[in-house]
Amino acid sequence: MVVRKDTKLVRFAVRNGKKLILVTLAGMIWIQPVWNVGTEWFGPASTAHAASEQAVKLSEEYITSGAKLLKYQYTTTRSGKSVKVLADVIQVDLTNPYVHLDVMTGKGGQVTTRQSVQGMARETGAVAGVNGDFFSTTGQGVALGGAVSQGTIVTSPSQLAGMYAFALRNDGTPMIDRFEFQGSVMTDSGLTFPLSGINQEAYITEPDKSYSHANKMYIYTSAWKSEDRPKDSSTTPTEVLVQGGVVQQISIKAPIPGTVPSDGYILRAHGTAADFVAANLYVGQQLDTNYRLRSLSSGQELNPADLKMMIGGHTLLVDQGKPSSFTRSVTSISGSSAVARTAIGYSQDGKYAYLIAAEKNNSSSGMTLSELQKFMAAIGIWKGLNLDGGGSTTMVDRPLAENEVTLTFTTSNGDGSQRAVANGLGVYTTAPQGTLKGLKVSGASSLLIGQTADYSLKGYDTYYNPVDASGIQATWKADNGNVSWTGAGFKGVKPGTSQITAVSGDAKTSMKVTVLGGSDLDSLASTTTYAPLAAGTSVSVPMQAKLKDGRIIEVPAESLTWEFKGMKAAVSGGVLTVQSVNAGAKVAYATAKYDGFSSTPIVLSTAEEQIWENFENTGYPISFKGLPSEAAGTAMVVQGTGERQNSKVLKLDYDLTNGTGNKFAYAEFNETAGRSIPDGSTAMSVDVLGDSSLNWLRAEFANPDGKAVYVDLAKPLNFSGWKTLTVDLSAAGLKPSAKLKRLYLVNLEEGQDERALTGSVSFDNIKFTSPVVDGDTGLPSAKVVMTVGQKSLTVNGKKQGIDVAPLLQNDTTYVPIRYVLDHFGGQSEWNATSKKVTVLSGSTVMELTVGKKEFTLNGTRKQSTVSPIIVDGRTLVPLRLVSEALGIDVKWEKKTKSITLES
Template sequence: MVVRREETGKKTKRVQLAANRGKKWILVSLAGLIWIQPVVLPELFGGSASTIHAAASQATRLGEEIVTSGAKLVKYRYTTTRSGKQVNVLADVVEVDLSNPYVQLDVMTGKGGQLTTRQAVEGMAKETGAVAGVNGDFFATGGQGVPMGAAVSKGTLVTSPAQLTGMFAFGVKSDNTPVIDRYGFSGTILAEDGSTFPLAGINQESYTTEPEKAYSHVNKMFIYTSAWKSEDRPKGSGTTPTEVLVQGGVVQQISSQSAIPGPVPADGYILRAHGLAADYISAHLAVGQRVETTYQLVSQTSGQEINPSDFKMMIGGHTLLVDQGKASSFTRSTTSISGGSSVARTAVGYSQDGKKAYIITAEKNSDSPGMTLKELQSFMTSIGVWKGLNLDGGGSTTMVTRPLAETEAELTFTTSNGSAGQRAVANGLGVFTIAPQGTLKGLRVSGASTLLIGQTVSFTLKGYDNYYNPIDTSGVQATWKSSNGNVAWTGSGFKGVKAGTAKITAVSGEAKSSMDVTVLGGSDLDGLTPVTTFAPLEAGATVSVPVTAKLKNGRTVEVPNEAVKWVFSGMKASVQNGVLTVQSINNGAKVAYATPKYDGFSGTPIVLSSSEEQVWESFENASYPVSFTGLPAEAKGTAAIVQGTGERSNSKVLQLDYDLTGGTGNKFGYAQINGTAGKAIPEGATSMAIDVLGDSSLNWLRAEFAGADGKSVYVDLARPLDFTGWKTLTIDLTASGLKHPAKLKRLYVVNLEDGQDERALTGSVSFDNIRFTAPATGGNAALDTGLPSAKVIMTAGQKSMTVNGQKQNMDVAPLIKDGTTYIPIKYVVDAFGGEAAWNKTAGKITVTRGTSVLELTVGKKEFILNGATKKAEVSPIIDNNRTLVPLRLVSEQLGISVNWEKKTKSITLES
């Protein structure tokens, strides 16, 4: 870190000019080292558990793992009662030994250690080399990304605390003593003529003060350092600034009633003033004169002035949660942070003797329901927290920890954002190792803990030193073996052979390390779904057929190609390297199916049918709105349907003009179709063709679709856009994972930050004649697929039916239960065409008819139609060892009309 000190009386001021912490790599020679067995922790996730009682709730210690010397991850299950029901919450705690000389805490700030940038906790940890970390202070989500509280890093005050009531901060002093207190800010500027003016803060964005409800920057003077990246100091303050550039303690520039262009230089700072403060500058400062600044933090509980350099670190938070080992009163309203709701939480505290810091998270995900603030207080006191405060929570709650022998920290648990990933936050609290290079202490097998039948997974042997930091093991030669035949060593990895658990072991001399792996079987699956839903039925046609499996624990995994077996109906086909090739079509077949299977579990079939290219939009008579949007906000442009030029002068086109010169980072220019709603594309579309007038900008050209599952799917049209003139682009949609029914929402230009100087920031592209290739039947109708027409009459309670007037016997009768009629689906598909497959293990019925694929599960109201999840009023049932399905649900989804005669209890089905 480069800093500049200015001695002013008894106060020392340090302005942060630049801060970069590099990653620490530990490499040692293994020659002559004595191998030592890996450390075995008695409560290592799944070992013996201890229970800590707290009033009506209890915290059960599930296990622990060392992160580095002086820090360990401890996992808990917190059990409490809500509305008379017992609930279990998962909590994760990083315990830090503040007396250990090889570990320390520090603040992680945004990207590159700068304010007004945001970054996910995992990204900050990787950038700074932290071995563990959580999200930190609260920040205005609509603001510039600046923490509300004080932030100190290595004695440097990065941000001063905002003037808000009841906001606490956590810090570690130079003597490693932890402190939690409320802080204010006090500072003064001293001009060369001896006059002074108070400073209001350092590196703060605009806000409303409390309790005065005043505008923060009116009539005030602030300092901005190079830790502040944005050129807006601050944004949206509602005031006109006067700014002063100070370098080397000397005024270099004064800009009256306007900001000094550009960022704050690394070797100086900027005084930002308004109103009375600006008048002071006009009267007392001049270019070439010296100026001095002093500032300090002020304890709001004791009134004591505190030099920031007396702290190793400090991070702001919200309300006090624990004091003197007991739940404290909230020091600030918790309404805005959903205090009474069960959400993900983050907190920090310390022990009574001051030797241990606790970094705490409560999980909110599919495995854990989150905590209220009162529950968080109870949990914190139960694990030994003497004093603690609340950090930012909810969607911000994120913890990363470095597994033993690994080089980087990774997510400790799934955040409440789920598939949306980690939230970018203003800052974080990081744990760092400062241990020297050590000697080898132990080995650890590293690799996936689960694999699929037929899948080969590589495992590596990693080591850690006597400080529990990673150590190079590239020179270690090991022999690998398995405890049973569930997995087999291939020479480069272990291959799943059959479902079950195995222990794999690496042995090198007298040292060895083991881990348990599970080969997943069909009984572990809750779904097996190809990414592709529809495909064209043409000899020679090829289509990508990646498959995903949903496990019963809710996790989704990609299934390796070699782990999937395929069953074909209506055609001869093959699948090689994840690509299905249609070899020939059975005589008379207009529809064919490709069904993935895994260990006896049947997945959702791919429907192949005759296809045709449909003109989706020519822009000649478009009646919906088209508009431009850009990211970042400075991106400008227009999108409109206009008369074409040149060879397209007689037709209309969609023209997208973009100017991406403003803003920073990745930039986007969007042509939005039909507002934010988008426009529906043909059901089951397998490819898209579009005419594009290129501009050789070397930007990317993309399309954004919205699937039936609510997820956006992004498809590259041109990457890069390296042509001029009109060109027809054809894009395969089968591997996109797009769930139908779907919509096309946007066509857009992408200008990436990486290599931005090589691509044009301004340009114009046009689009015309958008076509989709889709099943000729529209994706879910039974028309023109060779299915028979029929009239079937059944009667509830009778084991016979008539098909086109001919009587047939059934081995089970239709059933009326709770007002719903249930029928054996086998007899419906026999009469109207199609197939019905029963998976006993999963309790699932898969019905295929025409181009419709319907999946029903016994006891579940949710069903899947052509890859889209829907919900019915009732679910399939089992009666007398026979599976019956709701009549109306099946018939309506398969294109069969139903008539119910109440008096005779007869059911008439027609197609």
């Protein structure tokens, strides 16, 4: 669609990015240092200046000519304590002719679609990007502020107080200001009516608190994906289809079915605007539109065609190089809380733009808005504003010599996943093919012992864009024995750091690779916590390690050794198989070890199947919930039919014909709370009356920490009639006290036309297989009293002699560990080489080292104020530390210096 403004043509279209063309190498190979950057300069490095506020640049690396990634550590004082936060900054040279910024919008460049920042960057060919404007997570996925791409308005600014936007003029000049939309529709007879905006969803305006679309007229272009223009607007629309500047269709008080055509637009009118349409427009009529943006600070009008791009945001953060007053309430965005945050700003000379993200993850605690302001000022931001933060905060970049953008840091969404957002800000390169500038070793920077990883050479050209280096033949070597070359990759041999080098002719390039040892681990555990104890049992035992630096990694099977108690077993390819069970054993244990570091034990015990719910006497509510909000249905316990006519069943009826995107129909147990399942459940079965809908059938559990666990029951649901479905839960990651929250159907957007949108399924006889005894059942109970300095103790009132008296040293009582385990159950092992004591009691494994206050409990590293000691050749452990870890109550009587242990 074309609209006319001051004789200039402005096209409603969304830019499609172009993929980069990679260069094939030819000729000689030559290498330059990464930071020998010729005439390119990015301004001075910056550090903060206040004593309690300091920003230190940790690293910098080119993304492309004119853009590089800077990593900072920001130190601040929070609640009286010094806190270090990681922040990432993409610095863009606005004077560089080969780099530019642009808005990335949803999927396919259309609003009302959401996509991850990485997905948008890959789709449009961006080499870096961050999430953009604020949007309602319960709305249609439309940015609240204005968005302009290459002179075209994608969305107009909303009428909201204090909302700022970042824009670039065609000459590269940056600006941050508040803008409003102004426009009108003009008939061929000269009559006009105001336009209120472009591609906006319904909202409440400020400060008058009115419905945005009441008595207003809006333009919707083909950039608007949804057929609802907009949804939940509280108004009945009159719509007008215009193509080629001519009215093609008028629908009074009803929407025009379908999406907006690519060669036209739809006017959406209500109230007085609809009256204008009814009185003055007709099919075949010539219609003209014009619009502009207006600065709310200066009153200056701005033709969108004069802009390269614009993206909306929230409050102003920095002005004239200093933290500014907030221009809008920050309560709704948790301004005083330390969370992940995104911002954008520019330098005083207007030559550089800065895309900023504060990390909130295991390595960084996030920032408050005031901390973000101070950080931005510290690194040289002259004027800057706040973009969407929290779980939306995402940054991606294309590492030097790589072809794809990757996450710059782990997001704050718990599992590190990316939130689908309304829009983002992308960095693009238009540089031509350059000559080879340098090579880079590509591969893992850390390895586990026994792990082998592939490494390759990748190249970048004079514009820091990737070039094809596959034809380069190289010889690989390492500078020490921490890693070894296998002929196809490097294998981790022992903990430490190696420098691996690739040599090709006279050229060579290196990188450091760290082999992680047990001392680098903070915890080691499997998602499988329980398994049935029976000969022939096979169960997957994937292991995850949390490193001291906060990273979580999968541990390959070849990096682990295993210890078994109560059974003979073997682990091959990550699968544990029970070969035989020791005579009389009701419980057995499998413990993985990595370089001496022990995992949380996997408990195997005798198990049986038990009915959890047969719906005959449910004493809790069961309810229906649908997503999106248009999804309809019911979930209730009813009398069965056919072969189940004598029993009750849970029936889930669903109607997913309305709404867009992925659709869900939930049968929820006990409202939102869920209902507890047996601890240690290793399997679940449920009778299902299928409807052959080809939808997915799933179960959702909740662990005590609130994290959801999803289990597929049928993928797809391709049967009718009753069928018993059984699923393995041993590797699902369910924790003790987990709950089953709901059973539900999923109707995916992709291929939606192939699955039924309406139907009915029923459930009966939900069963769980769980241990008959858990890991601590069967441990003896006792009351033991011992006295410091006396070589005797009483057990349940009976006196016994001991060969080593309890020792009191620095207010800590020490005893040989066997005096605890003899009476409360368990066993211990002593490693004379490492001076380590390993204690196993029930499902608890504890490892302590002489002289070290750090210990491990159930695969997690802990810190104590005391440590084991050696006295007269005997190893003594801190009594209270060990006893309480094993669940034994400890009481100290100061006068008599007696200790009472009871379980």
